[in-house]
Each structure stands twice: as C-alpha cells, then as structure tokens.
Amino acid sequence: MPSRPDADDPRLGDISEGRILQAILSRTVQGTHTLLGPGDDAAVIATPSGSVVATTDTLVHGPDFRLAWSSGYDLGWKAAAVNLADVAAMGARPTALLVALAVPRDLRLSFVEQLADGFREACAALAPGCAVVGGDLTVSDVLTVAVTALGDLEGRAPVTRSGARPGDVVAVAGELGHAAHGLAVLFGRFREDGVPVPVDPSKLATGERAALSAQLRPSPPIGLGAVAAFTGATAMMDVSDGLALDARRMAAASGVTIALDGAALGDDPERAIAGGEDHALLATFPEGLLPPGFRIIGEVRSAGDEDLLCDDRPVDVSGWDPYRDWDSVSG
C-alpha cells in the first residue's frame, strides 16, 4: 500500500479515540448473521441452531509478528484467518469476529485502517457472511490483536479432537509447511544483525513468494470444516503448532496412534511435519468417506507405545512454543 504523508496520517496518540474508531468502523461491513453490530455495549449475533462456537487467539508484536515484515493489512488478515480456522476445525461456519486492539501511541492511523481492511477482506475471502461485529480499543506499549471468533454448527454435532478411531483415515485440507518455509525465508534473508528488515520482493523466487504469503496472509480452507463435519469426520483440529505436535494432541485426546505416510506429505516431509502456522485442517474419517478438498496422509491405529509415527518410525520433532522459541526481538 502506498504510504501517506505523515501530516495526513497522524499518530494514534495525537488523535481522539472517537476518530480512530470512526476510521475502523467505516471499513467494517455488516455480516449476514449480525442482528446488532458495533456501537453498543455488545453485539447480537444470530444462532439459529441453538448453540454458538467460540474461540479466541491473540497475535502479539514480537513472538507472533514483526512490523518490518507484516503490514497492517497482513496482520488483520492473519488475525482473522487463525481464528476462523479454529471455528472451522469444530465443523462450524464462522459468523462473527470481535477484535480487541491494544495499540502503541506512536502507531500511525493508516496502520489501523489497513488492519480493518485486512479483517474485512479475510472474512470476505475465507468465510463469506462473517464480519467484525464488535471490539475494544486501548493503549499499550506492545501492539496486541486479540480476536474472538464465533460460529454456527448448523445443527451438526461439534467435531472434537477426541473422536479418532482405529481404522479411520487421517486426512488434511490445506497446506503443510508453507508458512514455516516463509518464516525461514524471513529469518534467513531479511534480518540484519538479527533485526528484521523489510522484504525486498525482487530477492524472492516464485516458490518463496507463495511461502511468504502463507506465513503473512494464510488462507486456510475454512469452508471445508463444515464439509468435513457434514461428511462424518470423527475428529478434527487445525494445524497451528505443526503437524507433529497437533497430530500428537489428537492422538492423545482420542487414545489412538496416528501413523503418517511420509510420501503423502509433499516435497519436504520434514518441514510439513514440523512447520506450524499453516492452519490446515487435520481430520479423521471412517474409511471410504473422504470429502473433496481433503487428501489422505495416514491412518489411525490402536494406541501403541507412540502417539505418532511417520513411516512406522517415531517422530521426534516438536512444534513452536513462544516461551522457548521466541528470541525476544520485536522489529
């Protein structure tokens, strides 16, 4: 996005909360499930099937994103996408987002405007009809975007992590390892003395552009969550911390062993197994029930010594843990 002259793009600390909110709300559309939108103490969202799915996930400047690499638009898009994926992973259709924004006073208004654009367009692309219905704006030294996503099961039972049964196939919809590839490109090529610097697109090969996009603006297959539930998925979750860690969680919750087929994991199975943040949908189905959009990557076996196998060998990679893995640099 072209940057505006500073005089036309004030720092948030120099303008009123009302002006910031007005800029955000003018970029927000009405969702199809919204009975009462922003502007009151709370929003009201339709839940025709008698229950609501609810999840929350936060992006914090530093461990979760760097401003040298992510625009406001990227950040809004990603904050929407990761929360929509959690709703989809229950087998629900996303209906509404609430956005709690804590912003430093020296941030520019244009950043928040782009953020609102990113939220709106991620919803339009990934979960049509879903929209931001409410939020909160406060000041903080650390830019923080806490999102809650709501969804409707449309009469279906929720698909939990604990329903995988021996004999089921293990399948995935969406990418595995692309977001991690993008992160590796960013960490490997766009830092100077350890500090993130802006991406120079001319230095990217084609596959790297796609990987960067997967990292900065992920597009999980949100609509396939409801399809999987409708088809009869026995367990489902989104892959946020890496296939190794998340498949292990599903195996433990279900009391089974998940056995992956390395040949089904693409060109770089190691990255596909270890890399997080793609938010693909990992699901198990009774044999013969695979819906379009899902591909088989393994099978469910009775519980053995290991929760997770790949090509019949134990898997010893783990996923991303901000307590252990964040290098404390923000940038």
Place this chain on the structure above:
Amino acid sequence: MPSRPDADDPRLGDISEGRILQAILSRTVQGTHTLLGPGDDAAVIATPSGSVVATTDTLVHGPDFRLAWSSGYDLGWKAAAVNLADVAAMGARPTALLVALAVPRDLRLSFVEQLADGFREACAALAPGCAVVGGDLTVSDVLTVAVTALGDLEGRAPVTRSGARPGDVVAVAGELGHAAHGLAVLFGRFREDGVPVPVDPSKLATGERAALSAQLRPSPPIGLGAVAAFTGATAMMDVSDGLALDARRMAAASGVTIALDGAALGDDPERAIAGGEDHALLATFPEGLLPPGFRIIGEVRSAGDEDLLCDDRPVDVSGWDPYRDWDSVSG
C-alpha cells in the same frame, strides 16, 4: 493471599505452556450453559433463544491496572466484571467468558493461578452459571487480559443505547463515583515519586476500603440487566467511562437530552458524574415502571442545545481517555 516460596512458584518463562494451562484449567469450573468446555479448538455454548450477545474488553498493564495495587485475583475479578457488565447492559444474562492472556515471562505462576480464581469467583458472585469456557495464552512484555463475554437474551429484545424517549425516567443501579474515589486514594496516597507502591490497609479509613474495593474488584449489579429489560427499559448501558460521558453517549444515540438531578447523585455529585469504572447500569424507563434495584437520577427530555444537563445546567466534565489520561507509568 500468602505468597509462596519462589522455588514453589516458578516464573512462567521457566515452565511449559502445558503446565501453565493445567494450573488455569484446574481452577476453572463448568458453566451451566457450556456444551463443550476448554481443551479443543473452540468451545460450544448453548443459545436456546436463537441469538448470542457478545462483547470484548481488555485490561492492559499500565493504563488499566498497576501490579503494585492489583493482585492476580483482583485483576481476574475486574476483567470478568467489566465484561459481564457489558452483557448485562444489553438486558442479557451472561453465559460464558473467553480469556486471552498475554503474560511476561518473569511473571510468577501464582499470579496466573490467582487470576483464574478471580475469574471463577467473580462469575460465581456476579453471574452464577457463567464460566470461562476457553482462552488463549501467549507471551508479551506487557501483561494483557483480553476478555470476551457472551450472553443470552432469553427471548427478549436487546436494550440498546438509542431507545430513550422524552418523558422516560433516567435511573441507575449500582454505584457511581466509588471506583473513582478508590483511584484517587491510590494515586494520592500509595505512590512514591510517582511510582505505585503496595496499599497499606492500616492507612485506610472505612469508606476508603469500600472505595478501593469498588476500584479493584467492582461488583456491578449484573443480574439487574435482565430485570431491567424484562421490566421494559427503553435504553441501557453500563457506566464505564463516567456518567457524564456515558449519559451523553446515550442521549446522542437516542436523539434526546438527559437531565440529571444533582440531589439524587449522593454525597459527592461531582465525583458521581465524572468518575468512571463503577460499571453501574444506566437505564431509562417509561414513567411508573421502575424495577427494584434501580433509583431515579433524572429524566429524558426532547433534544435541546445540550445532550446532558445537571440541575438544568450544562455539564462540562468528561470521562477517562487512556490516550490523554494515562501517565505512562506501569508499576
């Protein structure tokens, strides 16, 4: 709460995310509306009346609380209470909370445990049946508690800010100005060189203890929101930023003038008008319909030159604005 020896109370950065989550979840109870609680990608909450009320509000270390003054218990309690009040202000009954926690690595485990206790006990005291159904834990240099509250209208229409009509009475349930009194005590007496220091209870007079409690662990009359809606409230909101600012918002949304009666505002009408954070319920009712728990503090008139009057004079105080009013000290 007695503090534990440090060896038994690790810093969050020295233990696993799993251990922190386990400590939180062991302090969380099942809500009566919870169909699926914590532990999966999302929770599922019953919405028997076909819609859900949703709101989000964040407390940030610095502008919203100081660790010298607020225990983890206080912080959890207050984060619950301010969000429950927004649900109540729509005329709904709170059913569920989601808590997104961003915590510094040097915070002690006991703080997070107390936080979970505060959430649980605030729900039990203020909104029985409501419980924390999900959350998110991430790392940040600034302790941030972003809460989303959900509620059920039980078949009633939501009570917005825009329904006040000339001839209605203006009424309030809950305290006005007590939380601001508490804040004044903290700022006036428990800082050294501008930096917050712990409260010494022996230095507090009786009224000051109550004021401090109103500031640190507010107890808004959550259950009266549904009562007001049932009785026929025409408009309602919670008083979070001060009666002056919030009554003005209601007047503007409704296209009316709100005329307050200074004599009805207690011993310190100025503080009652200016002071925020009590989260009292401000509502308008057709004359003759006042429910128990509410007291009349004014009347609704046709729109005049001023949105807000007190004793027929313009009111020139405004409320709390973190962009303007926070002194940048955390403590």
